[in-house]
Amino acid sequence: MNLSKLExxxxxxxxxxxxxLKPYDIINSFGQLNxxxxxxxxxxxxxxxxxxxxxxxxxxxxxxxxxxxxxSIVNLVVSNWNSPGxxxxxxxxxxxYDSLHDLFPNxxxxxxxxxxxxxVEILSxxxxxKKVFIDxxxxxxxxxxxxxxxxxxxxxxxxHFKEIRLWGVENGIRLQHxxxxxxxxxxxxxxxxxxxxxxFILIFRRSPNLVHFNVEVVQHTTKILRQNxxxxxLPKHLKFFHFQTTDKQVLSYEDLDKLVSxxxxxxxxxxxxxxxxxxxxxxYNWQHTLSxxxxxxxxxxxxxxxxxxxxxxIDEDSILESxxxxxxxxxxxxxxxxxxxxxxxxxxxxxxxxxSVTISPSAKSARTTNMELFQQKSRRVQTxxxxxxxxxxxxxxxxxxxxxxxxIEILQINAxxxxxxxxxxxxxxxxxxxxxxxSYLHYIRSTSCKVHIHFFKxxxxxxxxxxQLKALSMMYGDLIYLCKRLSGCSFERISELWLYxxxxxxxxxxxxxxxxxxxxxxxxxFVFNNQSSRLMNRHLLxxxxxxxxSSPKLISFRISCNKGSLKxxxxxxxxxxxxxxxxxxxxxxxxxxxxxxxxxxxxxWK
Numbered sequence: 081m082n083l084s085k086l087e088x089x090x091x092x093x094x095x096x097x098x099x100x101l102k103p104y105d106i107i108n109s110f111g112q113l114n115x116x117x118x119x120x121x122x123x124x125x126x127x128x129x130x131x132x133x134x135x136x137x138x139x140x141x142x143x144x145x146x147x148x149x150x151x152s153i154v155n156l157v158v159s160n161w162n163s164p165g166x167x168x169x170x171x172x173x174x175x176x177y178d179s180l181h182d183l184f185p186n187x188x189x190x191x192x193x194x195x196x197x198x199x200v201e202i203l204s205x206x207x208x209x210k211k212v213f214i215d216x217x218x219x220x221x222x223x224x225x226x227x228x229x230x231x232x233x234x235x236x237x238x239x240h241f242k243e244i245r246l247w248g249v250e251n252g253i254r255l256q257h258x259x260x261x262x263x264x265x266x267x268x269x270x271x272x273x274x275x276x277x278x279x280f281i282l283i284f285r286r287s288p289n290l291v292h293f294n295v296e297v298v299q300h301t302t303k304i305l306r307q308n309x310x311x312x313x314l315p316k317h318l319k320f321f322h323f324q325t326t327d328k329q330v331l332s333y334e335d336l337d338k339l340v341s342x343x344x345x346x347x348x349x350x351x352x353x354x355x356x357x358x359x360x361x362x363x364y365n366w367q368h369t370l371s372x373x374x375x376x377x378x379x380x381x382x383x384x385x386x387x388x389x390x391x392x393x394i395d396e397d398s399i400l401e402s403x404x405x406x407x408x409x410x411x412x413x414x415x416x417x418x419x420x421x422x423x424x425x426x427x428x429x430x431x432x433x434x435x436s437v438t439i440s441p442s443a444k445s446a447r448t449t450n451m452e453l454f455q456q457k458s459r460r461v462q463t464x465x466x467x468x469x470x471x472x473x474x475x476x477x478x479x480x481x482x483x484x485x486x487x488i489e490i491l492q493i494n495a496x497x498x499x500x501x502x503x504x505x506x507x508x509x510x511x512x513x514x515x516x517x518x519s520y521l522h523y524i525r526s527t528s529c530k531v532h533i534h535f536f537k538x539x540x541x542x543x544x545x546x547x548q549l550k551a552l553s554m555m556y557g558d559l560i561y562l563c564k565r566l567s568g569c570s571f572e573r574i575s576e577l578w579l580y581x582x583x584x585x586x587x588x589x590x591x592x593x594x595x596x597x598x599x600x601x602x603x604x605x606f607v608f609n610n611q612s613s614r615l616m617n618r619h620l621l622x623x624x625x626x627x628x629x630s631s632p633k634l635i636s637f638r639i640s641c642n643k644g645s646l647k648x649x650x651x652x653x654x655x656x657x658x659x660x661x662x663x664x665x666x667x668x669x670x671x672x673x674x675x676x677x678x679x680x681x682x683x684x685w686k
Contacts, residue, residue, distance in 0.1 A: 103129045104137055107145055125152035126186075130166060131159040131193060134635050135674050135685045138166060142173055153184045159193035160217060162576070162605045162636045164683035165674045167192055167199040174205060181208040189213075196220045203233040206241075213245035219609050219640060220681075227254045235286055236262050243269040252298035255279045257306050265289050275299055277330065281307035284314055292320040294433075300329035311342050318345050319375075320431065324352040328386050333359035341372040348431050349373070351381040352438070361385055361394075361421055363402030363410075370408075378430050379408075382438060385419040394419055396447060404449045411454050413446035416471050424448065425456035426485070434462035437485065441468055441477035463490040470495045470527045475535050483513045491515070491539070492522035498532040513538075518546045522553040529557035529584065533565055541571055551576035556610070557585030560592045563599045572602045581610040588616040593623050597630040605636045613644030620647055624682065628664045640681035648677055657682075 106124045110117045128149060130138060158170045177183045180190065180202075189211040192199065196217045206212060212234065216222060222230075227249075234244060236259055244267065246253055252275035263285075269292040274280050280297050284290075285307070293315070321343065325331060331353060340349060349370075359365055360383045370379050387394065396412055399421070403410045409424050420440060428435045437458070448454040464485045466478065475498055482491065521539060526532070538545060540552065552574050554562075559579060577600055581588065588610070597603075606627065610616050616623065616639070627637060639646070648657055658675040661684060667673050673686040 102132070103127050104133055104141060104145075107149060108137075108140065122152070125149045126154040128153045128155070129157040130163070130170070131157050132162055133166075135163070136672060138163065138169070142169075146173070150184055151186065154186050155189045155191075156180075156184065156187060157191045157193065159191075160196060160199075161194040164194075164636055164638055164685050165198075165676050166685070167195065167202065169674065171199065171201045174202070177205065179207045180205045191215075194218075197223050197226045200226055200229050203229050206233060206239050209239070210241060211243040212241055213243075214247070215245070216248040216250070218248055218250065219607070219638075221250050224254075228256065231255050235264070238262075240264050240266040242266050245271040247271060247273050247296075249273055251275055252296065253279070255282050257282060261285050263288060268292065270294070272296070273298060276301050278305050278307050281305070281309045281313075284309065288315060290315045290318050293318055294320075294322040296324045297330050298325070298327065300327045309339070314339075314342050316345065318343055319347045320350075320433075321346050321348070322350040322352075322431075322433075326354045328354050328356040331355070332357045333365060337365070337369045340369055344372070344374045346373050347375050347377045349376060349379045350428075350431060350435070351383070352436070353382070354384045354386060356386050356388065358385060358391060358394075361399050361419065363399070363404070363406045363408055366403070366408055367406035380423050380428065380431070381421075382423075383421045384438065385421070387414075387417055387419060400447060400449055409448070409450040409453050411443070411446040411448040413440070413442050415440045415442040415469060417469055420446075424450065424453045426458040426461055427456065428460040431460070434460050436463035436465060436490075437461050438465040438467065439481055441466060441471075441473045441481055444477045444480040458485045458487065461485050461488055463492065464488045465492045465494065467494040468496050470497045472497050472499065474498070475532070478535065479513055479538075482515070486513075486515060487517055488515065489517050490520045490522070491518055492524060494524045495527070496523070496525070496532065496535075497527040498535055500530065500532065513545055515539075515546045517548060519548050520551040520553070521546075521549060523558070524553065524580075525555050526558050526561075529555070529561045531558050531562040533562065536562060537569075540574070541569070543573075549573055551578070551605075553578040553580070555579075555585055556581035556588070556608075559596060560585075563592075563595045566599060569599065571600050574600050575602055576605040577603055577607070579606075579608045581608070581615055583611070583615070586615070588619060588623060590619050590622050590626060593626055594630070597627065602633060603631045604633055606631065606634060607636075607638045607640075609638075609640050609642070611642050613641040613646055616641065617644075617647045621651070624661075625664055628661070628684075634684075634686070636683070636685050638681060638683040640683075642680075645679040646682060648682055649679060 103124045130141065133141065158167050160167050174180060174183055180187055187209055190209050191213040193215050194217040195214050197220065230246065230253060233239065234246060236256065241264065252273050254275045257278065264287055267287045268289060270283065270287060270290055271294040273296040275298055277297055280295055340346065370376055394414060396414065399412055410421055411424050412421050418440065420443065426437055464482065466481055523536065540549060550573065556579050624639065628634065652660065654677055657677045661675050662668060662673055665673065665686065667686065673684065676683045
């Protein structure tokens with residue numbers, strides 16, 4: 081029997097093998113062996129993706145692979161998500177350099193995932209990088225000083241980026257209005273979540289040559305605007321414009337009309353908005369607005385008009401007729417609180433971007449101006465948010481709506497109220513539902529914490545429905561209710577668990593945590609965020625111990641609170657706490673674990 085060597089395989093087979101490996105594994109395994117392999121894996125030296133590394137892998141990359149790949153790196157990803165503290169530790173590696181470009185002379189693109197207040201040092205080192213993508217940590221509020229530093233180094237410096245993403249900042253990023261405007265004529269693509277309309281308008285003054293603009297305005301303010309959106313200020317080269325908000329008062333239809341009508345270069349326009357302005361429900365208004373945009377190729381909108389007692393009764397027939405008359409295909413439906421109007425089909429292929437769709441189970445009975453378009457398969461919909469608003473809803477309505485978006489990767493279902501006796505033969509009756517790409521399920525709050533067991537199990541524990549599912553987000557009270565009613569059932573496919581707690585979820589107890597860990601025995605990543613420290617402080621030390629003891633595969637763990645303080649530091653200092661954690665995990669070597677402890681959070685990365 082002749083044993084073949086890996087080196088004798090053709091390049092095509094080696095590259096096929098690389099498809100199934102992380103860039104780190106490719107460089108670590110095949111790097112520095114011979115010239116031929118060096119040439120074969122050259123692309124993977126250009127992309128340094130540190131996302132999802134274990135701490136020991138990051139330690140090896142820092143001390144051995146960094147010097148070998150530094151001059152080749154073009155695209156760099158550094159992440160605190162499932163690796164808490166990674167960006168801070170990366171900053172320590174670069175402390176002797178004034179710019180990342182000094183260490184990575186060919187770097188073109190930097191992505192920072194779950195950016196926090198502890199990571200601001202990297203902001204001063206972005207010179208000569210063309211593309212910067214920053215996603216903030218949703219569980220950690222950024223301080224005012226961090227807002228200022230982000231604005232200073234991203235928009236108010238000589239770093240003339242060509243593309244910027246600044247997303248996920250709680251309540252939106254606040255920009256500085258009392259500094260001299262420094263225009264970035266190089267900036268063509270911008271994705272940003274800002275606090276107020278003022279900040280949105282200021283961007284136009286700073287970035288006159290935008291071509292692609294994706295913006296969220298988070299909050300409405302009653303204060304007088306400091307920025308005036310003059311026609312001269314609006315971008316002259318903008319082709320793609322997406323605007324979104326969940327604040328009902330941010331943008332009236334009159335203001336939207338003035339904005340869009342004065343940007344005639346737009347080719348693709350997208351709107352995703354909550355509003356209390358019924359003028360959005362008039363097809364003739366939309367015809368007037370869109371017809372003023374000479375270069376428009378496609379418009380797409382998802383409108384949720386929140387109904388109030390002082391509104392006139394809604395006439396769906398009139399709404400549908402107005403859009404039918406102007407040839408704008410839509411679907412329309414009403415639940416108890418919201419009128420939904422969406423253009424159809426749900427297809428963003430022309431926009432060259434993924435999108436999210438917010439919908440209601442009531443969409444099962446939606447009416448439409450064009451049934452053929454309405455029934456078309458959704459395309460490029462990455463995230464589906466289905467909000468039940470706690471209205472009593474049958475399972476069939478939920479599944480009918482979800483099944484229309486079969487290619488989604490993320491599913492978020494909110495405010496679920498399914499009667500407990502509803503359809504216990506759900507698996508038999510819904511053989512056709514398949515979500516082959518679904519990786520993340522966010523199951524956020526059932527009425528009275530009463531999760532419908534059969535509905536939940538269909539989505540999470542049925543391989544044929546969701547073969548790729550690995551991550552789950554839930555409210556603590558909901559999950560404990562579920563665990564207590566599942567006799568001996570375990571969810572071994574779930575490797576990432578994100579728990580959120582508040583007053584409605586009650587005190588965190590050891591017996592409940594023990595039950596939870598038995599139900600989810602294969603966790604690699606576990607995050608538990610509670611609104612108040614008083615709900616977890618009573619048993620905090622024991623809770624941490626039992627989680628670490630019972631989850632030997634755990635790579636990262638974080639427990640945090642929004643209000644109050646975790647009592648860990650009142651019992652021991654940072655050094656003693658880190659030593660205590662390492663003792664629980666049976667680790668002594670500093671190369672095996674990174675621990676962060678403060679008043680609001682304990683995080684572990686190993």
